[in-house]
Amino acid sequence: MSRTKIAFLIAVPLAAGAAVAARRRSRPGAPDNRRHVVTVFRPLAEVESTQLPGSLSEIAGDVRISLSAAPGGRGTEIAVRIPDGSAVTTGEVRRALRETRSLLEAGDVLLPSGPATTVPTLFNRPLQAATSNGREGGLL
Amino acid sequence: MKALQWQGVNKLAVGQVPDPELRNPGDIIVKVGRTVTCGSDLHLLGGYIPFMEKGDVLGHEFLGEVVEAGPDVRRHRVGDRVVVSSFISCGNCWYCDQKLFSLCDNGNTNPAITETLWGQAPSGCYGYSHAMGGNAGSHAEYIRVPFADVGAFTVPDAVSDERALFASDSASTGWMGADLGGVKPGDVVAVWGAGAVGQMAARAAVLLGADRVIVIDRFDNRLQQVERFVGAETLNYERTDVAGELRERSGGRGPDVCIEAVGMEAHSSGPQFGYDQIKQQLRLQTDRPTAVREAVHACRKGGSVFVLGVYAGFVDKFPLGALMNKGLTMRGAQMHGQRYIPMLLERMARGELTTEHLATHVMPLDQAPEGYRMFKEKEDDCVRAVFIP
CATH class of the missing domain: 3.40.50.720 (NAD(P)-binding Rossmann-like Domain)
Incomplete structure (x- = not known):
């Protein structure tokens, strides 16, 4: 068996699995009652005194947000719970938390490289599906 | 512009791609002077890190000249000769504060993949798959460098391009x-x-x-x-x-x-x-x-x-x-280049750290597919192939 085929056998299931898992986690589905939390490396007093920036402020009316000091001088924990009946999805919360952390820490949200240099193929599709909303998936 | 693109498992080609653009105010555009193969690229080439798309530009170890700078860039000006850390870091999160720059919370635009695989997401890297942010790589005439005040370092006059190139990744x-x-x-x-x-x-x-x-x-x-x-x-x-x-x-x-x-x-x-x-x-x-x-x-x-x-x-x-x-x-760890590059450039200037011997093969970017083949096969005692766009 050639090295190309070997690598292909290893690579495709791993990529597809990760892409599907990443995508699945961003789908709206069953009610999500757990809290989604990020730690922002800014003092609690500073975060409390400023308007939460970006997309978190846009969904603030539809979710419950709480702030607390992180231990060990790590900054502020921002927790979001999606109440029953809210139209906000888990993916939107993840994206909002990540963007908010970046805005508070770095003052900006990193955009992907551009213009694109890739071309769509059959094998690219699961990966493109996962990365088209890369900040909405994952475990956060 | 010309760029070396991943076309599939064990398939590379030099093609034409759009020039990179400033996307964030802290970005610079670098005209690549030298860019080099890395052993870790072979895992991408061989399909062992299966998050590449056809057309992705490879390369993460490079140096060049600043040709454009965003409005928030303070440490660099057009014309500066810079070497760039292969990992992209914001410089302001807790991990960057701990000098664990490759763990930056804000440098990967696709955290979902690696978070799912590994539990937490490391930062982004140039030319190293969509799991690492899908950033266009350095085997090209130009490259966009985000968070440039954090990740790009002016090369002292006393250090040649040939030597400074390896501060980007190998030495750090x-x-x-x-x-x-x-x-x-x-x-x-x-x-x-x-x-x-x-x-x-x-x-x-x-x-x-x-x-x-x-x-x-x-x-x-x-x-x-x-x-x-x-x-x-x-x-x-x-x-x-x-x-x-x-x-x-x-x-x-x-x-x-x-x-x-x-x-x-x-x-x-x-x-x-x-x-x-x-x-x-x-x-x-x-x-x-x-x-x-x-x-x-x-x-x-x-x-x-x-x-x-x-x-x-x-x-x-x-x-x-x-x-x-x-x-x-x-x-x-993946490399925390921002932690070491300034010190390494000083040591390079003093002659304590020499790297020129690593560049056993230097060739135009047009020959990059052949360069990777030689590098992979260790042909002609190839240790590293350096490309000049």
């Missing part, structure tokens, strides 16, 4: 292995792998005061470079009992610090190579951990093992018993 990765591995004066240090990163790790150990530094590989040309340019001892594992020789050279104790600079496609001369190959082909493990196993077994009681080689997923027959019962400390 190698230095990190010795530094975070805890190398101290008087230590015996063993380094697996005599490629550019292994050589730089060994040189770092020498400069940090290690008493003996021993580099292990199977290619004599690389081991000769180690003896001539690094000032370390060598072992050819195809002709030597590595474990026995390391015990003998360390007074029976074993090396204090063991640095693995090989990665997921490790070779060995013993039956375990065939075993690992078969397990990898049957998808029972994603990586071949031969060198890591050897390092754990060889290391002295209470010693330190640092994993610099790139791994993607899961390995089999990991000697956890040896790790636990010998009281070892094991660490690994």
Whole structure:
């Protein structure tokens, strides 16, 4: 068996699995009652005194947000719970938390490289599906 | 512009792609002067890190000239000669504050993939798959550099392009292995792998005061470079009992610090190579951990093992018993280049750290597919192929 085929056998299931898992986690589905939390490396007093920036402020009316000091001088924990009946999805919360952390820490949200240099193929599709909303998936 | 693009498993081509654009106010655009192959690129090329798309631009170790700067850039101006850390870091999150720059919370636009695979997402890297942010790589005429005030460093006049190029990744990765591995004066240090990163790790150990530094590989040309340019001892594992020789050279104790600079496609001369190959082909493990196993077994009681080689997923027959019962400390990391590059450039200017010998093959970007073929096959004693766009 050639090295190309070997690598292909290893690579495709791993990529597809990760892409599907990443995508699945961003789908709206069953009610999500757990809290989604990020730690922002800014003092609690500073975060409390400023308007939460970006997309978190846009969904603030539809979710419950709480702030607390992180231990060990790590900054502020921002927790979001999606109440029953809210139209906000888990993916939107993840994206909002990540963007908010970046805005508070770095003052900006990193955009992907551009213009694109890739071309769509059959094998690219699961990966493109996962990365088209890369900040909405994952475990956060 | 011209760029080297990944076209599929073991397929590369130089093609035309759109010029990069400033996307964030802290970006710069760099006209690439030199860009170099890395052993970790071979994992992408071979399909072992399966998050590439057809058309992705490869390359993460480079230097060049600033030709455009965003409005928030303060440390760089058009015309500056800069070397850039291969990992993208914001400089303001908790991880950057701890100088763990490759763990930056804000430098990867696709955290979902690696968070799902590994539990947490590291930062982004140039030209290193969509799991690492999908950033266009440096094997091109131009490249966008985000967070430029944090990740790009002006090269002193006293340091040539040929030397400074390797501060971008190889030298900083190698230095990190010795530094975070805890190398101290008087230590015996063993380094697996005599490629550019292994050589730089060994040189770092020498400069940090290690008493003996021993580099292990199977290619004599690389081991000769180690003896001539690094000032370390060598072992050819195809002709030597590595474990026995390391015990003998360390007074029976074993090396204090063991640095693995090989990665997921490790070779060995013993039956375990065939075993690992078969397990990898049957998808029972994603990586071949031969060198890591050897390092754990060889290391002295209470010693330190640092994993610099790139791994993607899961390995089999990991000697956890040896790790636990010998009281070892094991660490690994992608490179925290921003932590080391300024110091490395100073050492390069003073002549303490030389890297020119690593660039065994220098060629135009048009010949990059051939350069990668030579690099992969180790043809003509290729250690690194450098491309000039």
